[in-house]
Amino acid sequence: xxxxxxxxxxxxxxxxxxxxxxxxxxxxxxxxxxxxxxxxxxxxxxxxxxxxxxxxxxxxxxxxxxxxxxxxxxxxxxxxxxxxxxxxxxxxxxxxxxxxxxxxxxxxxxxxxxxxxxxxxxxxxxxxxxxxxxxxxxxxxxxxxxxxxxxxxxxxxxxxxxxxxxxxxxxxxxxxxxxxxxxxxxxxxxxxxxxxxxxxxxxxxxxxxxxxxxxxxxxxxxxxxxxxxxxxxxxxxxxxxxxxxxxxxxxxxxxxxxxxxxxxxxxxxxxxxxx
Numbered sequence: 001x002x003x004x005x006x007x008x009x010x011x012x013x014x015x016x017x018x019x020x021x022x023x024x025x026x027x028x029x030x031x032x033x034x035x036x037x038x039x040x041x042x043x044x045x046x047x048x049x050x051x052x053x054x055x056x057x058x059x060x061x062x063x064x065x066x067x068x069x070x071x072x073x074x075x076x077x078x079x080x081x082x083x084x085x086x087x088x089x090x091x092x093x094x095x096x097x098x099x100x101x102x103x104x105x106x107x108x109x110x111x112x113x114x115x116x117x118x119x120x121x122x123x124x125x126x127x128x129x130x131x132x133x134x135x136x137x138x139x140x141x142x143x144x145x146x147x148x149x150x151x152x153x154x155x156x157x158x159x160x161x162x163x164x165x166x167x168x169x170x171x172x173x174x175x176x177x178x179x180x181x182x183x184x185x186x187x188x189x190x191x192x193x194x195x196x197x198x199x200x201x202x203x204x205x206x207x208x209x210x211x212x213x214x215x216x217x218x219x220x221x222x223x224x225x226x227x228x229x230x231x232x233x234x235x236x237x238x239x240x241x242x243x244x245x246x247x248x249x250x251x252x253x254x255x256x257x258x259x260x261x262x263x264x265x266x267x268x269x270x271x272x273x274x275x
Contacts, residue, residue: 035096035104038064046144046271047086048115054083057096057104066094072106086111110230112180114144118274121242122169125157133158133268140270141166147270149226151184151191158268164194164248170274173240179233181248182271183217186226187258191266193217194248199235202243209245212237222257228270246272 041054055064064080065073073095086092090111096104123138133156136143140157147155157164183193196216200209213235251265 032102034102035059035062035098037104037107038094038096040092040094040107040109042109042111044144045109045111045146046114046273047111048113050085050087051111052083052085053092055080055094059096059098061100062096062098064094064096066092068092088113112230112273114273114275116275118174118177119171120168120274121171122167123272124167126165126167127159127162129157129159141272144271146182146228147184147268149184149186149228151186151189151268156184156268156270158191158266160266161250161264163250164267164269166246166248166272168244168246168272168274170242170244173242174274175238175240176236177234178275179213179235179244179246180271180273180275181231181233181246181269183229183231184226184268184270185220185224185229186268187220187224188226189266190260190264191268192220192251192254194231194267195219195251196249197231197233198245198247198249199233200245200247201235201237201239201241202245203239203241205239209243210237210239219251219255222255244274 036057039056041056042051044051055066057064065075065077066080067073067077068090070091073093075097091108092111093106093108095106120142123141125138135154135157140155145155147153151158179199181197184191185193194217196214198214199212201212202208203210213233215233217231248267248269250267254260254265
């Protein structure tokens with residue numbers, strides 16, 4: 001709530017009023033304040049072995065509750081008291097509570113343990129990438145460094161109005177595993193991500209790529225905020241291979257609530273892992 005007013009009080013009285021509003025007041029003109037998002041402090045959300053996580057919201061009396069099982073945090077969830085370590089793939093959800101304020105919205109961050117990942121020998125981007133979204137080239141997709149909600153931060157590979165195709169050569173042959181793709185969804189910037197991800201493996205016996213798995217990606221809903229997510233696609237084939245083709249199919253039809261042109265949707269990717 002934004003309040004614009006002119007006060008003729010001296011600075012001491014002004015400061016006292018502000019402190020009262022922030023720390024002690026339940027209501028102003030019948031409107032209750034809501035707590036801000038808590039802060040998640042961590043070195044990286046892609047890690048080996050373990051990763052230390054700290055939570056923070058610098059307001060006296062605030063309590064931070066978190067969940068690691070995908071559930072919505074409440075006051076019966078785990079109470080944050082000190083930094084803790086994450087050792088496996090997990091979605092951390094955190095919410096702030098205070099007796100004098102409306103609880104915050106839930107903030108979440110997904111962590112990936114890449115300790116048993118398959119190492120890449122080569123990664124080639126087959127699709128056209130505009131200069132402003134080439135980042136550090138192919139290396140961007142396996143540097144273990146996630147982008148941010150700012151799609152211009154130089155950490156995303158992106159294509160517009162077309163599918164995004166990537167070929168990977170791994171250091172060892174495998175017949176099954178899990179493909180993990182870091183995506184950005186931001187409907188206000190026409191970033192819808194892929195509607196489907198198709199995984200193919202090269203079969204030496206037939207000298208061609210063969211489908212091993214395809215998966216539809218959940219679409220953006222009208223009220224969804226900008227978000228980063230990992231798409232996870234388990235795959236299995238009856239042959240072993242070290243060469244894979246990853247095809248991310250563009251969103252062909254935009255939902256009715258969006259004013260954009262379906263042909264101009266973007267796909268943004270920042271990380272690819274095979275485990």
